Amino acid sequence: MENISIREFYKEIFGDGESKLDYLLDIKNLNDLGHFNVFDTNKFYFSGNKKSEMTYNRRLYYKISLIKGKNLVEFADKTVMIEKQGILFATPKIPYRYSPQAKEQSGFFCVFTKEFLSKSKTGLLIDDFPIYQYNSDFVYQLTDKQYLEIETVFKKMDSELSSDYAFKYDLLRNYVMELIHTGQKLKPMESNSATTNAASRISSLFIELLERQFPIENNSQLMQLKAPIDFATVLGIHINHLNKVLKEITGRNTTEIINGRITEEAKILLKQTQWNISEIAYSLGFEEVAHFSNFFKKNTSISPLKYRN
Known part of the structure; x- marks a missing residue:
C-alpha cells in the first residue's frame, strides 16, 4: 500500500511531463486556492490514458466519483459491489481499491485538496462532515433520478472550471458542498464486512x-x-x-x-x-x-x- 499524492495521480494519467503537471496543478495558485479538477470518466479512465483499475492505496487528496456501471469497491473491512450506479466519497483517511467489473462505464469524478475546501466560508473543515469520518459508509447507491441530479452538478462544475468567471472557485466550492450534503442524505450500499x-x-x-x-x-x-x-x-x-x-x-x-x-x-x-x-x-x-x-x-x-x- 502506497500514499498517492495529487501530483502522482496526474502522472498516472498524463505521464511525467513536468510542464504539463505544473499546468494541471496550477502551481502558482496551489497554496492560495488549493487544488480542484473535474473529469469525465469516459475520457480519462477508459480511453487508454490509464488503466481503469485502481490498486489498494491511500490517496492523499479527496475524490467524489459518480459511477455508472458495475464496479467493485474494497475499503477498510468492507467489500461493496456497485451493480448499476452509485457515488463514492474518498478521503485520505481511508485507503481503498476500485476495480470495474464491466466494460460499459460512465460518470464523472472530481479531485480536490483539503486546502481547496478550507477556503469555504462555511467555517467547517472538510473532516468535520460525517461523510468523511473513519466510520463513513464511503459508497452510496443512487436511484435513476438521484443519478441525473448529481450528474447535473458535475456538468455545471465541468463547465464552470473552463470559464473565465472571476469567482468561479467560490462557485465550485459551493457545488462540492452540495455534493457532500447530498451524499449525507443517501442510503449506503450494502456491504459484506465478514468476507x-x-x-x-x-x-x-x-x-x-x-x-x-x-x-x-x-x-x-x-x-x-x-x-x-x-x-x-x-x-x-x-x-x-x-x-x-x-x-x-x-x-x-x-x-x-x-x-x-x-x-x-x-x-x-x-x-x-x-x-x-x-x-x-x-x-x-x-x-x-x-x-x-x-x-x-x-x-x-x-x-x-x-x-x-
Missing part, C-alpha cells in the same frame, strides 16, 4: 505496514507505527475489528504481533550492531531506556544487556 477477502486483505496490509518499518539500518531511523491504534488508523478500521481479524487469521492479537516483531528486531540490533542500548531503544520507539528494558525482559525473560553479552 474472507476483506479479512485477508486487512491482515496482509497490517503485516505489510509492520514489516515495511524493518530492518532498522541506522540509529536515526525511527518506527512510525508502533501502537495498535496507529495501524487501525492507517487502515481506516476500528481497533477492535483489527484485533478480531488478526486473532482469527494468525491466532494472535495486534499487540502480540507488534511486540513479537519489535522483540525480534531488538535481538538483531543487540547482536549485530555496536549501538548502545539507548540508541536501540530510541530507534524502536521507546522514549526511555527503562521502558525498552522492561519491554525486552517481559518478552524474553532476560535484560537487553545480558542478551547482548
